[in-house]
Amino acid sequence: MTxxxxxxxxEGLVLLSDTRTNAGVDxxxxxxxxxxxxxxxxxxxVILSAGNLAISQAVIAFARSGxxxxxxxxxxxxxxDMFAAxxxxxxxxxxxxxxxxxxxxxxxxxxDVSLLLGGQIKGDGTRLFQIYAAxxxxxATADTPxxxxxxHKYGKPILDRVVRHDTDLKAGVKLVLVSMDSTLRSNLTVGxxxxxxxxxxxSLRIDLRRRITEDDPYFRSIAERWSAALRxxxxxxxxxx
Numbered sequence: 001m002t003x004x005x006x007x008x009x010x011e012g013l014v015l016l017s018d019t020r021t022n023a024g025v026d027x028x029x030x031x032x033x034x035x036x037x038x039x040x041x042x043x044x045x046v047i048l049s050a051g052n053l054a055i056s057q058a059v060i061a062f063a064r065s066g067x068x069x070x071x072x073x074x075x076x077x078x079x080x081d082m083f084a085a086x087x088x089x090x091x092x093x094x095x096x097x098x099x100x101x102x103x104x105x106x107x108x109x110x111x112d113v114s115l116l117l118g119g120q121i122k123g124d125g126t127r128l129f130q131i132y133a134a135x136x137x138x139x140a141t142a143d144t145p146x147x148x149x150x151x152h153k154y155g156k157p158i159l160d161r162v163v164r165h166d167t168d169l170k171a172g173v174k175l176v177l178v179s180m181d182s183t184l185r186s187n188l189t190v191g192x193x194x195x196x197x198x199x200x201x202x203s204l205r206i207d208l209r210r211r212i213t214e215d216d217p218y219f220r221s222i223a224e225r226w227s228a229a230l231r232x233x234x235x236x237x238x239x240x241x
Contacts, residue, residue: 001189002033002150004048005179006116007172008128008140010165012201013118014172016180017048018150020191034195035060037076037119041204045076045085045119046197050150051112051133055096059113062092082127086117090135097135114149119199126201154186155179169198169207174222177212181223194219 004017017033031053037045047063049056066075069084069091079085093113101111115131128140130147140147142165148156158178167175173196183190198208212219 001187002050003148003152003155003180003183003187003190004033004050004116004150005146005148005152005155005159005176006048006118006128006140007146007163007167007176008118008126008165009145009167009169009172010201011169012126012203012207013046013128013197013199014169014176015046015048015116015118015197015199016176016194018180018184018190018192018194020189021053022189028191030191030193032195034197036197036206036209037064038206039077041122043077043119043121044199044204044206045117045121046199047089048116048118048149050114052109055100055111055113056115058096058100059089059092059115062095063089067091067095079121081121081124082117082119082129083124085119085121086129086131086137086139089115089117089129089131090137093131093133094135097133116147116149120201120204122204126199151183151187151190154183158182169200173198177219177222178226181219181226 002018007014019030019032021031022028033049035047063076066073069087074088079088097111104111111133113133118128120126129137131137145165146159146163180194193211193213196210200207
């Protein structure tokens with residue numbers, strides 16, 4: 001399993017993913033779930049993936065090399081806008097399903113993949129999409145400024161309570177790290193290291209990209225202070241009469 005979260009804020013994007021994948025309790029590996037396409041002064045596209053690793057890697061490979069969409073072959077480097085990029089990923093998902101779906105079914109393996117696509121292409125706005133296993137997708141809005149995929153339930157409460165479209169990027173970084181820390185504490189199928197990326201609107205370049213390990217002092221400070229704050233808040237609650 002995995003956990004990925006993306007915030008689409010007025011100032012830009014904050015994207016975070018873990019790296020754990022496992023095929024049993026004695027076979028745990030580390031793979032990056034974050035794929036980045038960056039062309040200076042033209043586009044920044046970031047894909048986060050959850051589900052079957054082989055499926056998600058095949059989808060991203062097709063999206064990079066090219067897939068036919070509406071009669072023409074498009075790739076992550078050539079699509080004209082973010083909506084077309086989301087269409088491209090959906091088409092890549094359906095192509096992989098057409099190639100492998102039957103064989104997976106014969107081995108009782110479900111076609112399990114979900115993707116987050118965030119970024120900006122020159123001439124378009126900063127946008128965030130969630131792509132489903134059927135290849136269809138939805139877009140984040142000012143009313144719903146974040147998406148999660150994978151093991152999302154543990155990290156969702158803090159986002160529901162705090163994230164707004166006008167949340168600034170620095171606050172967004174703290175929020176996704178708290179959300180990830182809550183997930184790490186409650187689910188062993190999500191694990192360090194984690195990949196963080198921050199994109200500032202209209203910059204057309206990555207503002208921050210960082211691999212966070214268990215030795216990272218900032219993440220450790222966030223986790224410890226959040227735990228302490230929760231304990232203090234609990235103690236301050238009034239007793240029932």
